[in-house]
Amino acid sequence: MTELNNLWLTETIRLREEHAGPLDDLEANRLARAAGGDLPSRIKRRALWLAERDGLATALKHWLQGARLALIVLAILAVISGAGLAFAALGQAPVNVFWALGSLLGLNLILLLSWALGLIFAGEHGASLGRLWLWLSEKLARDAKAAQLAPALLLLLQRQKLNRWAIGVLVNSLWLLAMVSALVILLMLMATRRYGFVWETTILSADTFITVTQALGALPALLGFNVPTVDMIRASGDSALNIESARQAWATWLVGVLLVYGVLPRLLLAGFCLWRWKAGQAALKLDLNLPGYAQLRERLMPSSERLGVSDAAPTQLHRVESGVSEQQTDGALLVGIELDDDRPWPPNLPKNVSNAGILDSRESRQKLLEQLSRFPPARLAIACDPRRSPDRGSLALIAELARSAGATRVWLLQAPPGEALDAERLGDWHVALQQLELPFADCMPLNWLEKGHD
Incomplete structure (x- = not known):
């Protein structure tokens, strides 16, 4: 079991005792004292014993299984959504290049900007997708005790503000999957069908489209993607050019823009959030100033041991397994x-x-x-x-x-x-x-x- 899972179960036990009253913990306290160590390690050992006894450790395994299934469901939805964006972008003949670009990148860039602003000013944006994942995880776990785990995880992560990075990994990874799916479907469609490309406008001039096209193609050009020439751009305003080089130039430009402004930002952000998540995990620890943990100091440290009051007996007997070799x-x-x-x-x-x-x-x-x-x-x-x-x-x-x-x-x-x-x-x-x-x-x-x- 990982250190995060140990802290997670410890926090779950604290919340459970905070809401339902002290547990019957005489044996857990005795074993924690016998194991020695500092106060946080004794608190965790006590909590892990109680979690094993009361079925929370098993519920955690079920929750993690449900979480993995929920991620698979969301990943499948992301792949389908990305494919849908690609089909929508090339669903008209001839293809309006800027309409196709808006279909591929519009929603992604709007939500990316919204997530970035929320990260800077609140740190909680994207929580709706996170809540959906938590809800799916709990439903797929099929364990009533798993409902106690999600609140404990959120409280644990919020102390180090790790929830924003966990949500960031989830959000950006799913959008990355959607963008990769859109890119793959786009390449497959272009490889198996012949598309003509045009641009249309009523109030904008051709020079505006030339400037926008060249500006968007500047970064992809550094990676080797073609940018249509000025003559190609002007000519495409009237009708789709029946020239192989023009079709290839527009297709390459569209793929390059999707890769640079759709796939790469999500890839870099997912990697950055994952790095911050990994670094923050090392700093996770128990907050011993919380009342639930402060009260345990007198029961777990040798200098202040004293007997507590036993809680009500459990409703069922637990199987006996020797704890010694x-x-x-x-x-x-x-x-x-x-x-x-x-x-x-x-x-x-x-x-x-x-x-x-x-x-x-x-x-x-x-x-x-x-x-x-x-x-x-x-x-x-x-x-x-x-x-x-x-x-x-x-x-x-x-x-x-x-x-x-x-x-x-x-x-x-x-x-x-x-x-x-x-x-x-x-x-x-x-x-x-x-x-x-x-x-x-x-x-x-x-x-x-x-x-x-x-």
Whole structure:
């Protein structure tokens, strides 16, 4: 994942918490603290973990896929539009050269000037095309969570005024594609059909057209394109010259003007905007003065760590995947969750199996999780009392503990003598643990803890 995507997801998490309230981030904060680094890197690590958990990272992948499809759609429209300009320019016989030139370059030059003025005075011109692309990207992503990504991207880019350059790359690239399409179709039509060229006027003199034609052809002439002679220009005012050299001169002049005033400006501007975009990306960073980030300093920096208040539990359980490798883990550990005093604890354990006690308070849970983040065990057994209901808080704790160990098994304790377990409640435990994809049994996995196998 690129640095821009990391910042993008971080900004999305900030906006989400700003509008919907703090997320359940105890595990994310703990992992960010354990990873170390400066405050921005911890904030990004926390946000990326939350984005993975809540599906925003997947939504970003879907959004990027939708964005690429939207670009393809817009590119196809640009190619079709450019071809339409070429057919419109040569759609009359004989061809009025200045009418054809207006068809090929008129709208392009007007919008180019409008974009340049907007870039200088506002920096937001062209946003309509940008909004169209964002709208298409969101629709093609087909992910409800992708709707949270576009506002975050715009806010992130606006801080460094990168949105103007991103829009510039989009606008100029699409117009470049349209101009290239028009140029290719123009050459194909001229190569397969014979066109005569004239100019017509009611109020302007022939000298005016001679001056304009030579002025427009001056730059293309530097690249080797022909410019009609004065005699050719005067003669073309009456009727299309049936002379091969005159047709070729006008055709070459028209192609050269389209290339120099249509294709090259868009190519240079697209390249300039892309250069500014690339340079600006290197300067992108989090604004730590924003309230959403400033509040995290106390939770993520070691000098001011303190426990926060947990948000509401998620509506569904998340699949457990260990976050540590075999090389990072060592030893075996047994821990109990909210066990009653009537149960003797701890049971007899081999020397190579450690007892982590009973987790019955927020402080004990956080202390153990902090320890596991530094010294993850290779094997972890979690003892639970199936007489209690498998509430989402307990299941979330089991999942978090499991992610901090190489391998995990759950021990569902037997009922005390003279007491029977509730079959329905025990079934709820089985269903919940199956959703977490954690192995469980009604006896302590002693051999597994001691030797790593049954």
